[in-house]
Amino acid sequence: xxVYYDRDADVNLIKSKKVAVFGYGSxxxxxxxxxxxxxxxxxxVALRAGSGSIAKxxxxxxxxxxxxxxxxxADLAMVLTPDEGQADLWEDDLRDNMRPGTAMxxxxxxSIHFNLIEAREDMDVFMIAPKxxxxxxxxxxxxxxxxxxxxxxxxxxSGNALEIGLSYSSAIGGGRAGTIETTFREECETDLFGEQTxxxxxxxxxxxxxxxxxxxAGYAPEMAYFECMHEMKLIVDLxxxxxxxxxxxxxxNTAEYGEYVTGPKIIDDSVKDRMRExxxxxxxxxxxxxxxxxxxxxxxxxxxxxxxxxxxxxxxVGEKLRAMMPWIAEGRLVDKAKN
Ligand code: NAD
Ligand code: MG
Ligand code: MG
Numbered sequence: 391x392x393v394y395y396d397r398d399a400d401v402n403l404i405k406s407k408k409v410a411v412f413g414y415g416s417x418x419x420x421x422x423x424x425x426x427x428x429x430x431x432x433x434x435v436a437l438r439a440g441s442g443s444i445a446k447x448x449x450x451x452x453x454x455x456x457x458x459x460x461x462x463x464a465d466l467a468m469v470l471t472p473d474e475g476q477a478d479l480w481e482d483d484l485r486d487n488m489r490p491g492t493a494m495x496x497x498x499x500x501s502i503h504f505n506l507i508e509a510r511e512d513m514d515v516f517m518i519a520p521k522x523x524x525x526x527x528x529x530x531x532x533x534x535x536x537x538x539x540x541x542x543x544x545x546x547x548s549g550n551a552l553e554i555g556l557s558y559s560s561a562i563g564g565g566r567a568g569t570i571e572t573t574f575r576e577e578c579e580t581d582l583f584g585e586q587t588x589x590x591x592x593x594x595x596x597x598x599x600x601x602x603x604x605x606x607a608g609y610a611p612e613m614a615y616f617e618c619m620h621e622m623k624l625i626v627d628l629x630x631x632x633x634x635x636x637x638x639x640x641x642x643n644t645a646e647y648g649e650y651v652t653g654p655k656i657i658d659d660s661v662k663d664r665m666r667e668x669x670x671x672x673x674x675x676x677x678x679x680x681x682x683x684x685x686x687x688x689x690x691x692x693x694x695x696x697x698x699x700x701x702x703x704x705x706x707v708g709e710k711l712r713a714m715m716p717w718i719a720e721g722r723l724v725d726k727a728k729n
Contacts, residue, residue, distance in 0.1 A: 407430075491513070543555065
């Protein structure tokens, strides 16, 4: 595995480019602000007329252009709009407006790997994918650290795509933590697998299931929330710091023994079989195709499930309990008015 650090990158390369950051959401606000704070003077944010993100980008001091204007202006278009709209963005605003020999970059491989976008051959196409949420990409940078990034090159028309990518990664803080070289396929398939089966799908279903079982058995929902949801962070912080052994060192022997005897009965081979099936659906393109079809029907099922998820009893209970701990909201990562 090839890992690059700040010392391997020429940060002046990205400073000499006109960078248009498309989108000012989770990743977009982090990239734009980190680039600016690293001394990149030619950064604009590209947003559609009427977008709710315009006021946030302007309040942070950015010039905002329409996607078409920004595409004509930019040497590098960093596409940080939602994956499901990137193919239309390419067709409508990028393909015919970007100058020959310019570059297009992504923070996730879906559009390129699954051929939702077929890029022009005269352009560089590469990826800088932070391995963390955008709000963390910003907060880590601000405290002098960084989130590790993946770099991958799909098209190298300039002969310089990797160098530009490494320079970009350093400017958003990735070079502090390490920039790992990979391919669009590997990033895309592992990222989808991780978020579906472990990080987002797996963990949230596990926590909600635990919460529901305790409530069903007659225990107070507040107790269930503390046990099965709130404490997740405390456990994960210990793993983040030093791995599972570090977490086991901190918890009681009773908890550790329970982990060994009960854990494998919950996450058993049948779970692993279903994880293999999920991976196969990702690799075959079935997941990408289903998600794009969902977008053709205005995300009917996606939006209904988002609403139902937000109405779960654990959300109501959690909100009350967090209010007892006002320090949780201090210095919060997500402030919907700003980022
Ligand atoms: P987001 O939903 O938080 O923000 C999207 C932004 O794009 C918004 O500002 C929106 O107004 C704007 N936008 C939408 N359509 C647009 C268009 N046609 N032209 C210009 N602007 C438009 O998105 P996100 O979660 O930051 O995801 C962006 C990309 O980063 C995706 O490829 C995603 O897979 C990748 N990524 C995200 C995370 C994350 O932490 N959220 C982590 C790694 C990679
Ligand atoms: Mg990911
Ligand atoms: Mg992802």
